[in-house]
Amino acid sequence: MMNFDTVIHSGTIATADWVCKGDIGIKDGKIVAISENIPGGERRIDAGGRLVMPGGIEAHAHIAQESSSGVMGADDYLSGSVSAAFGGNSSFIPFAAQHRGQSVDDVIATYDARAARSVLDYSYHLIISDPNEAVLHDQLPRAFGRGITSFKVFMTYDMMNLGDGGMLDILSVARAHGAITMVHAENNDMVKWMNRRLAEKGLTAPKYHAISRPELAEEEAINRAIQLAKLVDAPLFIVHVSTAGGAEIVRREKFNGTKLFAETCASYLALTRADLDRPGMEGAKYICSPPLRDAAAQAALWHHVQMGTFESVSSDHAPYRYDETGKFLNGTEVAYPKIANGMPGIAARLPYLFSEGVVKGRITLEQFVALGSTNAAKTFGCASKGRIAPGMDADIAIWNPEVRRSVTLAQQHDNMDYTPYEGMELTGVPEIVMTRGAVIVENGELKAREGQGRFFARQPADLRARPGFTAPEFDPAQNFGAVLR
Numbered sequence: 270m271m272n273f274d275t276v277i278h279s280g281t282i283a284t285a286d287w288v289c290k291g292d293i294g295i296k297d298g299k300i301v302a303i304s305e306n307i308p309g310g311e312r313r314i315d316a317g318g319r320l321v322m323p324g325g326i327e328a329h330a331h332i333a334q335e336s337s338s339g340v341m342g343a344d345d346y347l348s349g350s351v352s353a354a355f356g357g358n359s360s361f362i363p364f365a366a367q368h369r370g371q372s373v374d375d376v377i378a379t380y381d382a383r384a385a386r387s388v389l390d391y392s393y394h395l396i397i398s399d400p401n402e403a404v405l406h407d408q409l410p411r412a413f414g415r416g417i418t419s420f421k422v423f424m425t426y427d428m429m430n431l432g433d434g435g436m437l438d439i440l441s442v443a444r445a446h447g448a449i450t451m452v453h454a455e456n457n458d459m460v461k462w463m464n465r466r467l468a469e470k471g472l473t474a475p476k477y478h479a480i481s482r483p484e485l486a487e488e489e490a491i492n493r494a495i496q497l498a499k500l501v502d503a504p505l506f507i508v509h510v511s512t513a514g515g516a517e518i519v520r521r522e523k524f525n526g527t528k529l530f531a532e533t534c535a536s537y538l539a540l541t542r543a544d545l546d547r548p549g550m551e552g553a554k555y556i557c558s559p560p561l562r563d564a565a566a567q568a569a570l571w572h573h574v575q576m577g578t579f580e581s582v583s584s585d586h587a588p589y590r591y592d593e594t595g596k597f598l599n600g601t602e603v604a605y606p607k608i609a610n611g612m613p614g615i616a617a618r619l620p621y622l623f624s625e626g627v628v629k630g631r632i633t634l635e636q637f638v639a640l641g642s643t644n645a646a647k648t649f650g651c652a653s654k655g656r657i658a659p660g661m662d663a664d665i666a667i668w669n670p671e672v673r674r675s676v677t678l679a680q681q682h683d684n685m686d687y688t689p690y691e692g693m694e695l696t697g698v699p700e701i702v703m704t705r706g707a708v709i710v711e712n713g714e715l716k717a718r719e720g721q722g723r724f725f726a727r728q729p730a731d732l733r734a735r736p737g738f739t740a741p742e743f744d745p746a747q748n749f750g751a752v753l754r
């Protein structure tokens with residue numbers, strides 16, 4: 270008989286595909302047995318009928334990252350990973366951001382040093398802002414060789430925006446090496462034009478941030494990003510879709526077979542632009558890009574979550590404190606374009622999605638697991654994470670689906686001085702969280718040791734059942750035999 274390190278018994282196991290009662294045997298950090306009844310185990314964890322699910326994979330978080338304007342986020346890899354762990358996550362994939370002039374090798378070395386404090390297993394998405402020849406043909410392939418198989422680019426922000434030609438360069442290099450390109454899609458010139466117009470009229474309060482970045486700017490850029498990716502048949506991931514129109518374009522293009530993936534974020538489901546209209550400067554807490562939208566957009570996004578338009582619901586945790594180290598680095602009485610963009614939420618993502626999604630009957634438990642963990646594993650090539658199956662890492666979260674609590678800043682474990690989810694009543698709490706078989710959170714207490722998380726190498730995205738698209742100009746048969754790929 271096998272001698273297990275840990276047996277989780279008497280739980281209801283929930284995966285992206287099925288839910289059933291059963292036990293899980295863990296040995297050397299891996300799931301090695303799933304059965305009706307598993308005896309033994311050095312430690313036996315009584316799940317007592319609670320839900321035993323894959324630990325969350327947070328695929329969109331900014332941890333120990335400087336913004337393009339040089340503001341360092343409030344969370345380092347210790348506070349960020351601890352906060353994520355309390356929110357039911359077993360691993361995460363924050364960004365490693367290249368600033369112009371910096372080599373990708375330097376970027377990775379910098380983030381390796383920062384990530385050494387993590388309690389969660391981690392990988393990085395690279396942010397590329399300077400796709401020069403050395404980056405495209407030497408440094409990116411080397412990063413890919415190390416298992417960093419996703420690159421993010423921006424269509425907005427003057428310091429980051431690559432232009433359509435730069436996007437095509439990145440997309441074709443990513444495709445050649447089996448990487449997926451993530452894109453922040455907003456039309457930069459539409460936003461800048463709106464900023465000028467609002468400034469001329471003296472409309473600079475935080476609430477005007479929502480107006481300065483029109484829904485059309487997102488829709489136009491999502492459509493353009495998809496057409497660019499289709500030209501070279503490269504896999505594309507649209508981050509933080511915030512509009513009904515954007516989601517509808519994603520749905521249509523997926524149906525066409527495009528190698529397309531997308532997420533929305535809990536913040537767009539939970540909050541609206543009305544939050545930007547709080548008294549004084551308090552709306553600054555809710556400034557993020559793309560901005561929060563209205564209740565109609567929120568309802569449409571929920572519908573797309575239900576119907577499967579999105580692979581994931583992420584947090585886009587981008588923690589800037591409500592003080593002069595964060596939001597108000599440029600002063601406290603500044604116009605909205607000078608306020609740092611971003612909101613915290615890495616701990617609220619899964620509890621919010623569980624409570625408003627599963628408990629309120631909008632999505633199934635299986636969808637919850639897929640949106641919070643399994644799909645991110647497939648999209649971002651986390652081969653041994655995000656599933657409960659023999660051979661997988663024992664990254665597991667045990668949830669009490671009935672506990673009800675109201676979110677307060679005092680419960681948070683990040684380095685923030687506010688939570689945008691303050692006062693929300695949520696049902697369901699992750700009570701035990703494990704990474705590779707080690708309990709890291711148990712009944713509200715941190716059991717992890719600083720630095721116990723490990724970097725994990727990733728595979729290319731799972732492109733099965735996504736036939737892709739061949740532009741006629743890239744089809745030798747239709748193009749005088751020319752091979753352009």
Ligand SMILES: [Zn+2]
Pocket residue numbers: 329330331585586587
């Ligand atoms: Zn982000």
